[in-house]
Amino acid sequence: MKPPPPQSVRMLVTVLIAALLAGAGAACAARHAGSYVERSMDFAQYRSYDWAPPDPLPPEDPRLAENAYFQDYVEGAVQRGLAQKGFGDEPVTDPDLLIHYHASVTRRIAVDPFDRARGGACYDEACGVRVMEFDAGMLILDVLDARTGRLVWRGWARHGVADILRSPDRMAAAINDAVAGMLATMPGGAQLAARAALEKGGPR
Amino acid sequence: MTPIRPTWLAASAATALAAIALSGCAVAVRSYVDRRADFSQYRTYAWGAADTFTTGDPRLDNNTFFRDRLQKAADARFAARGFEQTETESADLVLHYHMNITQRIDVNEMDQKYGYCDDCRAEVYDAGTLTLDLVETRTGRLVWRGWSERSISGVLDKQDWMDRQVEEAVARILERLPIPRG
Numbered sequence: 001m002k003p004p005p006p007q008s009v010r011m012l013v014t015v016l017i018a019a020l021l022a023g024a025g026a027a028c029a030a031r032h033a034g035s036y037v038e039r040s041m042d043f044a045q046y047r048s049y050d051w052a053p054p055d056p057l058p059p060e061d062p063r064l065a066e067n068a069y070f071q072d073y074v075e076g077a078v079q080r081g082l083a084q085k086g087f088g089d090e091p092v093t094d095p096d097l098l099i100h101y102h103a104s105v106t107r108r109i110a111v112d113p114f115d116r117a118r119g120g121a122c123y124d125e126a127c128g129v130r131v132m133e134f135d136a137g138m139l140i141l142d143v144l145d146a147r148t149g150r151l152v153w154r155g156w157a158r159h160g161v162a163d164i165l166r167s168p169d170r171m172a173a174a175i176n177d178a179v180a181g182m183l184a185t186m187p188g189g190a191q192l193a194a195r196a197a198l199e200k201g202g203p204r
Numbered sequence: 205m206t207p208i209r210p211t212w213l214a215a216s217a218a219t220a221l222a223a224i225a226l227s228g229c230a231v232a233v234r235s236y237v238d239r240r241a242d243f244s245q246y247r248t249y250a251w252g253a254a255d256t257f258t259t260g261d262p263r264l265d266n267n268t269f270f271r272d273r274l275q276k277a278a279d280a281r282f283a284a285r286g287f288e289q290t291e292t293e294s295a296d297l298v299l300h301y302h303m304n305i306t307q308r309i310d311v312n313e314m315d316q317k318y319g320y321c322d323d324c325r326a327e328v329y330d331a332g333t334l335t336l337d338l339v340e341t342r343t344g345r346l347v348w349r350g351w352s353e354r355s356i357s358g359v360l361d362k363q364d365w366m367d368r369q370v371e372e373a374v375a376r377i378l379e380r381l382p383i384p385r386g
Contacts (some may be wrong), residue, residue: 036269036363058262104262109307111326131309131326138262151268 033157033181041145041152043187044195049082050091050146051075052098058140063165064103070164073172074101077179078141085183086192095146102140105161109133135161139178143186155182231373235350235380241340243347243383248288250295251275252339260305261330263360273367274301277374278336285383292341300337305330305356332356334373350377 054060064070078099083089087097110132136158143153157178164174258265278299279289292298310327335351352373359369 034361034363036263036267036366038269055266057256057258058265059258102262106260106262109309109328111309111328140262154263154267154269156263 032159033155033178033185035153035155035182035185037154037187038150038152041187043152044192046087046096046145046188047192048088048092048095049097049099049143050093050095052100052144054100054102055142058102058104058138060102061105061137061161063105063161064137069168069171070103070175073175074103074139074179077176078183081179081183085186085188086195086197087188097152098144098146098149100142102138102142104138104140106136106138107133108136137161137164139175139182141179141182153186155179155186157182231352231354231376233350233352233373233376233380235348235377237382238345238347241345241347243381246287246296246340246383248290248295249282249297249299249338250290250292250341252292252298252300252337255300255302259303261360264303264305269363270303270366270370273370274334274374277371278378281375281378285378285381287383295341297347298339298341300339302333302335302337304333304335306333307331329355329357330359332359334370334377336374336377348381350380352377 078101079090082099111130137160138156138158141155142151143155144150145152159174159178164171254266254271264270278301282289282299289295308329308331310329331353332355333351333353335349337346338348339345340347354369354373356369359365
């Protein structure tokens, strides 16, 4: 059997390395939204909620936390989302759950991937790396058991701050997407909503 | 036939290994010990107050899920060493933990070394450092510090993954305690 030419070997090794990198990268792929939950908790017991003041941590960023648009959009999106999941149409005075949110901003860095966009190889001066800084926004929604004060669920979503602050419409869209993304991972959901609908209709 | 340059193969292999080590999350575990301390005299411990400063990732700040998992893992390890958990006032040792996350850049140096590299790139990753401190209650002196540092990019995105990494990190740090297993 004729051995493959060097160019093919190079290509083969490059593909193998790319596959290894892709596999390793996929294992650490970043997600846009998610949550942490108290696994021992039965969420079906919770039917109502109210807003509560946030904890000192995580720290908040005034560009978001003191922005009236931002507050309105977040609170509106959360209330709509919780209503869809069966936690009531609006906050109540004697709730099962207390909720609060935090809007944090962290200065982060990213490297320019231009070399990879040009075919995955570079030579000499083309191998330079450009580092960019950006503000990453993180929205945290905490849900506590009102009776015990214990955190039972924390939702999170991240988004670039520059994009959020671009316009009120862009902010609303980003927040709706973020809140929907995190609440999709919250227990309760369809079963709780179905039970609430059944109770609303009364006994058959 | 033009032979493949050994440097090119070496560079490719090294790139792959470095990337796997980074993405696959290489772990460094270290500890300091106060050599004046007599660890045979310690029998009890208590948890110290939680940190009141940010960790570097808002998801971990005031995160009781993370704290509970970490404390449960550490409690099991201390119990296995014959330690008893008590109230702070009567404990021989107070145990503190600190979590810190910072972004790091890992730049592929092959381009400088060989003048050529394939799939050249720089990696940005989140380095997480978990530190466990043991303070002697009577004197307030730090007698032991163990820590684990590794890439945790993506680890906080999934609770199951975070839990596993916390347990592994705590186990590996506390393996270095200068105390024989019970």
